[in-house]
Amino acid sequence: MRLPQSASQLRFSHHTLSSISRRPQAIQHLASSRNATLPLRSSMPSIPFSGSLFGSSSSSNMSSSSFSDQRSNDEWRAVLNREQFRILREKGTEPAGTGQYDKHYPSHGVYACAGCSAPLYKADHKFKSGCGWPAYFDSIPGAVKRHEDRSFGMARTEIVCANCGGHLGHVFKGEGFPTPTDERHCVNSVSLKFSPEDDAQAAQKGESK
Numbered sequence: 001m002r003l004p005q006s007a008s009q010l011r012f013s014h015h016t017l018s019s020i021s022r023r024p025q026a027i028q029h030l031a032s033s034r035n036a037t038l039p040l041r042s043s044m045p046s047i048p049f050s051g052s053l054f055g056s057s058s059s060s061n062m063s064s065s066s067f068s069d070q071r072s073n074d075e076w077r078a079v080l081n082r083e084q085f086r087i088l089r090e091k092g093t094e095p096a097g098t099g100q101y102d103k104h105y106p107s108h109g110v111y112a113c114a115g116c117s118a119p120l121y122k123a124d125h126k127f128k129s130g131c132g133w134p135a136y137f138d139s140i141p142g143a144v145k146r147h148e149d150r151s152f153g154m155a156r157t158e159i160v161c162a163n164c165g166g167h168l169g170h171v172f173k174g175e176g177f178p179t180p181t182d183e184r185h186c187v188n189s190v191s192l193k194f195s196p197e198d199d200a201q202a203a204q205k206g207e208s209k
Ligand SMILES: [Zn+2]
Pocket: 113, 114, 115, 116, 117, 118, 161, 162, 163, 164, 165, 166
């Protein structure tokens, strides 16, 4: 049996080994040289490039860091049901004509994001489009972000909640609807949560019901 040359060397080795235990290739160097920590630097792997920077298949090129609500997918799964997660976080679409708010025309109130409760649309933004999804000619200022979506071979403008990035639907322009903007925000009911009280705080309260 071979013993370490001295107790002090043993302590040094133990301490250093535990601090670099994630790099097993370094242990051999350590055993043979007191300066082992220096060559370690050159053997460290370089930082891999993130493939997402150059990804081309994603329908979204928005950085998640541009939203103030930064919850992870696991955190969203904990608060959303399956259908909400599929549509809000995976950019799904509810079947036409099935949504809770498709034929919903209250005289006042606020439609908030079903994910983060940020107020998005007012009742008087909503109009009858006959398209099978809730339609709004405008949003609460700054509440909705839009960007180009080239999925499914179409060039469309996706709309997301400006606070959490949750997918709402798409916006279409110039269809000839008799509205002040001639725009149609085509939104999934699943992405929304209606509160009959006409202010932002009411929408927040609506969440805790
Ligand atoms: Zn949101």
